Amino acid sequence: MASNGDSFLPRIQSVFYATFDVRQGPKIVFQVPEALIAGSFSSGAIAKYLFHFDDVSKFVIPPSALCGRLVTCATKDHRIIGFPVELLGKYERNYFRYNLCFVFERQADLSCYEPIVRKIARVFTACEEESAFLSNPSSPMAMLAILEQLYEDLNSYSETSIPIDAFNSLELKIFPFYPNPPPVRDWDVPLALINLAKRVESNWDLTIVKVIKHIDGVNHVSRIAYLADCDLDLTREAVSHLLYYQVIMTIDIFQYSNMYTLRKSIQWLADEQHVRDECGLYVTKPGRRIPDFPKLLHLYSRLKPGKSVYEWAEDHDVISLGVDMRRFVSFGVIKGFLRRIHRYPILINTSQSTFPPYPKDFLDLLDGEHHSDELGARFEVGWPVLEAWLGSIAESEGRVEVIYR
Template identity: 50%
Template structure:
C-alpha cells in the first residue's frame, strides 16, 4: 500500500489574528514551540499560550493570556517555524479570504535539522454588524494546521473548511472568537483537543458556545486508481478469499480466485468466464481500495534495472528482513542480504532474466526468479525495461502467408463406383489453361454424390453435376431462365453472341434418332454399357465473361478448395498485418502487443524480423526502443 493511503499526522495548530496595532500575530498555538513570532518580544509572550488555564483569562481580542517565556535565543532554538515570512499568507489580503490556502515552508525539526512543512488554512474576515463591534469594523483570523511536507493533505481539506465554517458561525452567534466568555470552551483548549483527537482517533466532538460544536471525522483519502489494462498482472496485498462473502459482486467473487501473481487480466477473464471489460472494472475498484497492485507479465525474456532509491532502501531493515524469506524456495537456506543485493545490481538493461539466471547460477542458490523480481517491484526499487517497437521502413511483409498442402492430381474420370457413376473429389476448380480464347469451363462437384461430366467444346475441362440435384447446381441464368434474358442473368442485347443451350439425350437405344438443334452441350455418362452425350458451350462476350470483374455469375464457383483456402489465408494475413502495424508506432510496448495477438516474445521477435538486427534495425524495418 502506498503512503498516500495513510492519514498524515498533524504537527501542530495555531490561531492567528490581525492586531490593529501590531498586524498579523499568532494568538494561540499547539504545541508550545510550534511557531515563533519575532516582531517583538512582547508579541511573542502574548502569542505564547503554555496552559489552558491562562488562555481562559483572555476577554478581548486585544488582551492575550500572559505567560512567562524563555529568553529570545532559547525560544528561537525551540520553535519549528518562523511566523514573519508566513504572515502575509496566513492573514492575507481580501482576495484570498474564504479560500483554502496551502503553504510550503522551511523550518526545523525536533533535532534542530532543516525540514519542510506544509501549512493549510482558511482565512476569514468578519464585518461588524454594528459600529464599534470590531476595531476598524473588521475581524480577520485564520486557524492553520501544520503537516510535514511529504504528507498527502486531501483528507484534511474538508476538516480545515469545516473548522473555519463552524468558528465563523460561533463568532456570528456569540462572538466566540472576539469576546470569549467563561461559559464557552476556550479556544486554546479546543486546539489541544483537536491536536490530540485527530492524531489519535481520527475524529473528535467539541462543543463551543452552546449553539455550535465541532463534529469532525477523518476519512482515508484514496487517489483515483490507475488504468487497468489486459496485460497487467494483479498481485493481492490482502487475503481476498478470507474477505469474500455472499454480498460480493459475482464477477469479483469469480475473478479473485485466479489472482496468483502470474495470470494477467485478460487470462483471468478467460479463466473466470467473465467479460473482459467487467474484469478490468473490478480490478480498478480493487486498485482504488489498494487491496491489489499491478505489475508486468513476468517472462524470462524481460529486462529490469534498479531505481536510484536503492541507495536508501538498501539499508532499510524491513526490506533486509523480508527479502530472503520471500524469494527463497522451500528446502534451501536463506541467502544473506549482501548476496541478494549483489544479484539485484546485476539486473541491467540489455540483460534478460534468462541470461541473468545462467550467468549467476541463481537457481542453485534456491532463489525463485519470479518472486525475486516481484519483491523488488513491490518495494519500489526495481523497474521493468520495456521494449517499444517502431516500424521505420517496411522492407518486407511482416506476416507470412502459410503454405497450403498441394493435392496430387489424377484423372477422376478413371474412378467409377459400383453403381457406374463417376465419383468426383469434393472440390471445385476452374482451369483456364486448357480453354480457348472464347471458351470457359465450370466444374461443380459435391462430396459423396455421383456426378455427370459436362465438357466444353474443344476442351478437356469438365463440369460435374449430381443427377439428383442438377437443377440446384445449375447457375440461375441457365436453369429456367426467361427467354428475354441473357445467359448470365443480364437482358439480351443486339449483337450478343453468347449461347447456353442444354439438350439432354435419351439412352443409347435412341441416341441416333435425336439430334440437338445446337451442338452446345456434350455430356457423357457411363451406366453399364449405355452412354448419354451432352455438350455445353459458353462464348465470352464483352458484356458477360467468366472472370472476377465481369457481370456473369459468382466467380467463387470457379475456385477450387485449395484456391479458396489460399485466398482466405492471404486475406487473413493482410488483415492481421494491418492490425499489427497500428501497434508499431512506438507507443505500444511488447507486453501489450503480445497479449493483443497471443504471441510470446520469441514469436513476436521473429514476426518483426528482430532475430536478425543490423545497426539497430531488424531485417523487416522494425527497430526497438528500450526504456
C-alpha cells in the same frame, strides 16, 4: 477507535488560532503545544521553534481577496494549512479576521485535512454570527480547550466530537484521500498487497468477488477476465477499483525473456535492514536455505539491459540457490529498485505478403509505440511467438528494428 500511531495520515505538529488585532496586526492568540511557534514578542533561542509567525503572518491573516479560500504556505521544514475568514459587521474596523491553522511537516500530503479545515471555518463562522463566540467570547479560554482536543484527538484517533455551545459542535473524522488510479491495461498483472479473500463480504460487487480469486501476481488482466468468465471492461473496472483503495498494485507480465535494470534506489536495499531481511524470506523457495544478503545483492546487480532473465539465471546458476526467479524480480519491482526494459518493435518498410503467418493487424502496431507485453496480451502469445513473427517479417517483407527502453 483505532490509534493513529501506525497510520499513514500525517501527524499534526501544531494547531494555532490567529486573529487580526487592530493594534498589533496579525497575531497568534492560542497555540497547542505552547511556545512552538515564535511570535514578535517571543523570547529565547529561535532554534527551538518550528518557525517564526512573522514569516507567514501575511498568509495566515491575508488581505480580503484571499479570505474565504483554502490557503497553504510553507516554511523551510513545515507546511501550514488554514481557511482565513473575514466577517463584516459591527466590529472596531467594520471587519473581523481569524484563522485556525494546522502545522505539518513540509513533505506531508495534506489532502485529507482540506475538508477538515473548511468545516472548522464553517462551524466557527456560524458560532461567531450567532453569539460572537470568537470576537467577544464569554469564556476566553474555551478556544484553547478546543485546540487541545483537536490536537490530541485527531492525532490519536483521526476523529473528534467537540461541543461548542448549545447549538453548534465540531464533528470531525479524517478520511484518507486516494488519488485516481492509473489506467488499467490488459497486460497489467495485479498483485495483492493484503489477503483479499479474508476481506470479502456478502454485499461486495459480484465481479470483484470473481476477479480477486484469480489475482495471484501471475495472471494479467485479460487472462483474469477469461478465467473469471467476466466481461473485459468490467474486469478492468474491478481492478481499477482495487487499485483506488490501494489493496493491490500492478506489475509487468513475468517471462524468462524479460529484461530488467537497476534504479538508483538500489542503495535503499543495501542500507535498510528490514528490507534486507524481508528480501531473503520473500525470494527463497520454501524449504531452501536463504542465501546470504551479499549474494542476493550481487544477483540483483547482474540484471542489466540486453540480458534476459533466463540468460541471467543460467550465468549465475540461480536455480541451485533456491531462489524463486519470479518472486526475486517481483520484489525488486515492488520495492522500486528494478525497472523493466521493454521491447518496442518498429517496422521500417514493408511489402505485405499474401498469406502472412501472423494476424493481419499485427503490422499496424509495429510503430514503436506498442511494447511486447501489449502485443502479447492482444494476440494471446508470448515473446517467442512474437519474435518468430518479427523474424518472418524481416525475412520476407521488410526491416524490423527493436528499441529497448
